[in-house]
Amino acid sequence: MSSLDHLLANNRAWAAARVAEDPEFFSRLVAQQTPEYLWIGCSDSRVPANQITGLDPGEVFVHRNVANVVVQTDFSMLSVLQFAVDVLKVKHVIVCGHYGCGGVKAALENQKNGLVDNWLRHIRNIARRNEEELSTLAPPAALDRLCEINVLSNAENLARTTIVESAWERGQPLQIHSWAYRLDTGHINVLDEPLTPERA
Numbered sequence: 612m613s614s615l616d617h618l619l620a621n622n623r624a625w626a627a628a629r630v631a632e633d634p635e636f637f638s639r640l641v642a643q644q645t646p647e648y649l650w651i652g653c654s655d656s657r658v659p660a661n662q663i664t665g666l667d668p669g670e671v672f673v674h675r676n677v678a679n680v681v682v683q684t685d686f687s688m689l690s691v692l693q694f695a696v697d698v699l700k701v702k703h704v705i706v707c708g709h710y711g712c713g714g715v716k717a718a719l720e721n722q723k724n725g726l727v728d729n730w731l732r733h734i735r736n737i738a739r740r741n742e743e744e745l746s747t748l749a750p751p752a753a754l755d756r757l758c759e760i761n762v763l764s765n766a767e768n769l770a771r772t773t774i775v776e777s778a779w780e781r782g783q784p785l786q787i788h789s790w791a792y793r794l795d796t797g798h799i800n801v802l803d804e805p806l807t808p809e810r811a
C-alpha cells in the first residue's frame with residue numbers, strides 16, 4: 612500500500628462528488644479545454660490559482676515557478692504562454708504574486724540557498740533598480756513592496772515577449788493583469804490597470 616493512499620482516496624471522493632453534482636462534468640472536459648485565463652503565479656503551496664479564484668478544472672491554464680518570475684529566456688514559461696495565447700486564445704494573462712513571498716524575501720535579504728539563487732537573481736536586479744524607494748521602508752513593508760514591484764516588472768516583461776507583441780499586432784484581444792495575493796486575508800489586490808496595446 613502506498614503512503615499516499617489518503618491522497619488517492621481524496622481523489623476518488625472528489626471525482627464522485629463532482630459527478631453527483633454534474634454528471635457531464637468530466638465528459639465535457641474530455642472534449643476540450645477552453646480557458647479564458649492564463650495564470651502565472653508563485654509555486655508557493657498557499658497560493659493555488661483555481662481555489663482562490665473559484666475556477667473549476669478547464670477554466671484556467673496555469674504556469675507557476677518560484678516567485679512568479681517572467682524572463683524572456685525561460686522556454687518553459689514561453690511555451691506555456693505561446694500555447695495559451697496562440698492555440699487556446701486566452702483573453703487574460705494574470706501575473707499573480709503574493710505578499711510574504713519566500714523567494715522575494717530571499718532575493719531581498721541576499722540569502723544563500725544554492726541553485727535557486729540564480730533564478731532569484733532576476734528579483735535581486737529589480738530590488739537594486741528600486742533601491743531608493745525600498746530603502747525608505749521598514750523591512751516588512753520593503754518585502755511587500757518588492758513583491759508588488761516584482762509582479763509589475765514581470766507583467767511588463769510579458770508584454771515585451773514576441774508572443775504578446777505578435778498577438779497585439781494581429782488585433783487579438785489580450786490583457787495582462789498585475790495582482791498580489793494576501794496570505795493573511797485570502798484577498799487579491801489589483802496593482803495596476805491591465806496592460807493592453809495602448810498601455811504597454
Ligand SMILES: [Zn+2]
Pocket residue numbers: 653654655677678679709711712713714715
Ligand atoms: Zn512566493
